[in-house]
Amino acid sequence: xSSTASNLPIAKAITAGLRDAMTADDKVLLMGEDIxxxxxxxxxxxxxxxxxxxxxxxxTPLAEAGIVGTAVGLAVRxxxxxxxxxxxxxxYPAYNQITTQVAKMHNRTSGAxxxxxxxxxxxGGGIGAVEHHSESPExxxxxxxxxxILAPSNSxxxxxxxxxxxxxxxxxxxxxxKRRYWVKGDVDPDHRPELTPWQARVVRPGTDATLxxxxxxxxxxxxxxxxxxxxxxDLEVIDARSLxxxxxxxxxxxxxxxxxxxxxxxxPVLGGLGGEIAARISEQCFxxxxxxxxxxxxxxxPYPPARMEHAYLPDxxxxxxxxxxxxxx
Amino acid sequence: MxxxxxxIPDVAADEPMVQLLAADGTRSPHPEFDAVLAGSGLATPxxxxxxxxxxxxxxxxxxxxxxxxxxxxxxxxxxxxxxxAAQIGAGHASREQDYLVPTYREHGVAWARGIEPWRxxxxxxxxxxxxxxxxxxxxxxxxxxxxxxxxxxxxxxxGLQRDGVVGTGDPTTDASVxxxxxDGASSEGEVAExxxxxxxxxxxxxxxxxxxxxxxxxxxxxxxxxxxxxxxRGWGIPSVRVDGNDVLxxxxxxxxxxxxxxxxxxxxxxxxxxxxxAAHTTSDDASRYRPAxxxxxxxxxxxxxxxxxxLEQQGEIDEQYVTRxxxxxxxxxxxxxxxxxxxxxxxxxxxFDHPYAEPHPIVDAERAEYLEYISQFEDEEERA
Ligand SMILES: Cc1ncc(C[n+]2csc(CCOP(=O)(O)OP(=O)(O)O)c2C)c(N)n1
Ligand SMILES: [Mg+2]
Numbered sequence: 242x243s244s245t246a247s248n249l250p251i252a253k254a255i256t257a258g259l260r261d262a263m264t265a266d267d268k269v270l271l272m273g274e275d276i277x278x279x280x281x282x283x284x285x286x287x288x289x290x291x292x293x294x295x296x297x298x299x300x301t302p303l304a305e306a307g308i309v310g311t312a313v314g315l316a317v318r319x320x321x322x323x324x325x326x327x328x329x330x331x332x333y334p335a336y337n338q339i340t341t342q343v344a345k346m347h348n349r350t351s352g353a354x355x356x357x358x359x360x361x362x363x364x365g366g367g368i369g370a371v372e373h374h375s376e377s378p379e380x381x382x383x384x385x386x387x388x389x390i391l392a393p394s395n396s397x398x399x400x401x402x403x404x405x406x407x408x409x410x411x412x413x414x415x416x417x418x419k420r421r422y423w424v425k426g427d428v429d430p431d432h433r434p435e436l437t438p439w440q441a442r443v444v445r446p447g448t449d450a451t452l453x454x455x456x457x458x459x460x461x462x463x464x465x466x467x468x469x470x471x472x473x474x475d476l477e478v479i480d481a482r483s484l485x486x487x488x489x490x491x492x493x494x495x496x497x498x499x500x501x502x503x504x505x506x507x508x509p510v511l512g513g514l515g516g517e518i519a520a521r522i523s524e525q526c527f528x529x530x531x532x533x534x535x536x537x538x539x540x541x542x543p544y545p546p547a548r549m550e551h552a553y554l555p556d557x558x559x560x561x562x563x564x565x566x567x568x569x570x
Numbered sequence: 571m572x573x574x575x576x577x578i579p580d581v582a583a584d585e586p587m588v589q590l591l592a593a594d595g596t597r598s599p600h601p602e603f604d605a606v607l608a609g610s611g612l613a614t615p616x617x618x619x620x621x622x623x624x625x626x627x628x629x630x631x632x633x634x635x636x637x638x639x640x641x642x643x644x645x646x647x648x649x650x651x652x653x654x655a656a657q658i659g660a661g662h663a664s665r666e667q668d669y670l671v672p673t674y675r676e677h678g679v680a681w682a683r684g685i686e687p688w689r690x691x692x693x694x695x696x697x698x699x700x701x702x703x704x705x706x707x708x709x710x711x712x713x714x715x716x717x718x719x720x721x722x723x724x725x726x727x728x729g730l731q732r733d734g735v736v737g738t739g740d741p742t743t744d745a746s747v748x749x750x751x752x753d754g755a756s757s758e759g760e761v762a763e764x765x766x767x768x769x770x771x772x773x774x775x776x777x778x779x780x781x782x783x784x785x786x787x788x789x790x791x792x793x794x795x796x797x798x799x800x801x802x803r804g805w806g807i808p809s810v811r812v813d814g815n816d817v818l819x820x821x822x823x824x825x826x827x828x829x830x831x832x833x834x835x836x837x838x839x840x841x842x843x844x845x846x847x848a849a850h851t852t853s854d855d856a857s858r859y860r861p862a863x864x865x866x867x868x869x870x871x872x873x874x875x876x877x878x879x880x881l882e883q884q885g886e887i888d889e890q891y892v893t894r895x896x897x898x899x900x901x902x903x904x905x906x907x908x909x910x911x912x913x914x915x916x917x918x919x920x921x922f923d924h925p926y927a928e929p930h931p932i933v934d935a936e937r938a939e940y941l942e943y944i945s946q947f948e949d950e951e952e953r954a
Pocket of ligand 1: 274305334714716717752782785850
């Protein structure tokens with residue numbers, strides 16, 4: 242293992258994960274726009290082009306359908322492509338390839354062909370950007386069978402999810418929390434975590450209600466739990482970690498203990514992944530629920546211009562307001 | 571001999587480039603474009619002085635926008651430094667009735683279309699997704715998803731065909747469309763599909779690429795093994811490469827292509843070879859991927875200086891005019907500075923205003939929910 246335990250920003254933890262995966266398996270290669278000498282617009286591939294060369298760190302032509310489509314061919318030929326989509330809002334030209342090809346080739350070939358492709362997407366808002374740079378498209382991918390989706394929220398998960406996504410025989414979309422890229426955390430690359438990447442994690446045990454979040458929303462969830470504790474409400478906070486599959490057993494077990502569930506995500510509530518989770522948990526935990534499952538998220542609107550995004554994104558007040566509503570019942 | 575023929579010459583080496591103004595301002599003749607320029611009145615000394623002023627103004631606004639970004643007044647700025655001739659030329663080559671479809675870096679084009687610079691800054695400041703009415707100004711909004719605007723341009727041109735304003739023989743009312751995209755964006759599938767539609771329907775559209783040689787950190791050679799101008803020829807779309815730092819070559823090429831399209835002769839493609847003198851945006855650091863020597867080499871080909879030298883050689887510009895342009899440019903920058911610093915943030919409730927053209931119950935409900943939620947805080951403020 243080339244890395245050792247260290248304190249790294251999320252972006253650099255992903256870099257380390259990519260480097261170690263490339264060292265471990267020479268079939269791993271990276272493709273994307275500006276990922277070569279520039280190191281990507283978020284510098285996630287910084288240094289890798291110098292280290293591994295142009296055959297393994299490929300600055301592609303500017304065409305997302307081409308990037309993902311050629312990754313399919315490379316994977317059929319035995320490679321493990323890791324593609325970078327520059328921003329969440331630029332994945333749509335590749336949507337056809339992702340949903341009709343990447344997702345379905347294994348099934349189409351009755352299991353004869355695996356597509357171990359990783360699609361890395363910097364994800365979410367709150368960075369003061371222009372249009373198309375702040376999207377949360379998880380609900381556009383999660384219903385598509387054949388795709389797995391991971392949403393790391395911290396450096397350790399960022400490192401290991403990168404490694405495990407690359408090792409996975411199924412295609413994996415990695416939604417990277419772009420506004421947290423520079424938040425540091427401990428990474429231990431020498432010991433495989435006990436949790437699989439597909440499991441949710443209870444990050445703060447509590448008794449009164451469960452608060453579920455993922456990726457970029459995790460700091461807000463923890464902050465909300467702290468604030469609620471000051472008001473005497475003990476929240477259990479869960480990091481979903483995997484958005485396909487969602488780890489329903491862990492969430493349901495928590496809700497059976499607390500009797501209440503609030504889900505927060507940046508994506509619009511209408512049609513968001515929180516809706517599916519709410520429906521399943523309502524079915525599975527009906528007799529344990531003290532209140533309807535509630536959601537705090539974006540509105541049914543295009544992501545707004547930067548100087549309005551604070552009103553669109555869930556924040557401490559809106560999450561606490563949601564917590565209060567859980568106890569109105 | 572093989573029936574296959576190589577179409578892969580050295581990148582960027584094998585396509586002649588039309589130039590009317592050399593870097594030192596020397597004018598060379600070009601029978602076809604000279605005729606267009608003479609016939610259109612686009613190249614009178616007065617007009618040329620006007621383009622000089624336009625370029626000086628837009629460069630000042632551009633530099634001011636960069637400092638506004640540094641001051642935290644804009645979230646981002648995409649500078650068009652170095653591309654002034656390619657943009658002012660293309661903008662003025664279009665006729666009033668034409669429709670222009672820009673990217674996000676067309677500040678000179680916008681200026682030529684009469685769009686005030688502060689309107690461009692709304693998007694970069696983050697108070698709107700686009701600062702003007704496209705129909706009123708016959709200019710599409712700035713488009714950020716690369717290549718996605720190209721089919722819109724073709725569709726608009728198909729509309730012109732159906733409206734009977736193509737090929738009537740009257741260039742003062744016949745219309746055409748100018749579709750702009752960068753060298754990087756030219757790789758997107760939607761651009762290829764646009765070529766196909768435009769050719770199949772012989773739509774009155776001119777594709778226009780400012781090949782500024784970079785797509786963020788990626789050089790044009792990654793996008794194409796052949797000079798970009800050659801790309802469209804496989805579709806049967808005639809094309810030309812011009813010196814994009816030469817305002818006369820751009821004017822001549824774009825005006826003659828637009829007039830050909832409006833006359834009913836189908837689409838054309840113009841590649842303007844230029845250079846992105848600044849970093850990609852204020853978030854970018856160009857020193858990570860390109861040598862300073864390249865930037866210096868291109869600074870010597872500056873489009874503004876070139877036109878001024880030409881006008882000086884012709885005795886058509888004097889110190890006084892140059893100074894007045896500089897003063898006006900300074901005033902514009904100051905105005906922009908004060909305008910932006912004085913801009914109030916919009917009330918976020920406005921985000922609910924335009925997701926749909928017709929009433930929508932979910933949006934209405936969420937707006938009401940938002941207002942009620944916000945009012946709690948207002949009540950608290952009043953009590954405090
Ligand atoms: C579909 C899509 N993919 C990626 C991006 C991110 N991006 C913005 S500008 C840019 C480079 C564009 O280069 P070019 O088309 O040459 O235009 P220039 O910036 O040089 O004016 C990239 C990759 C985007 N805006 N849209
Ligand atoms: Mg370019």
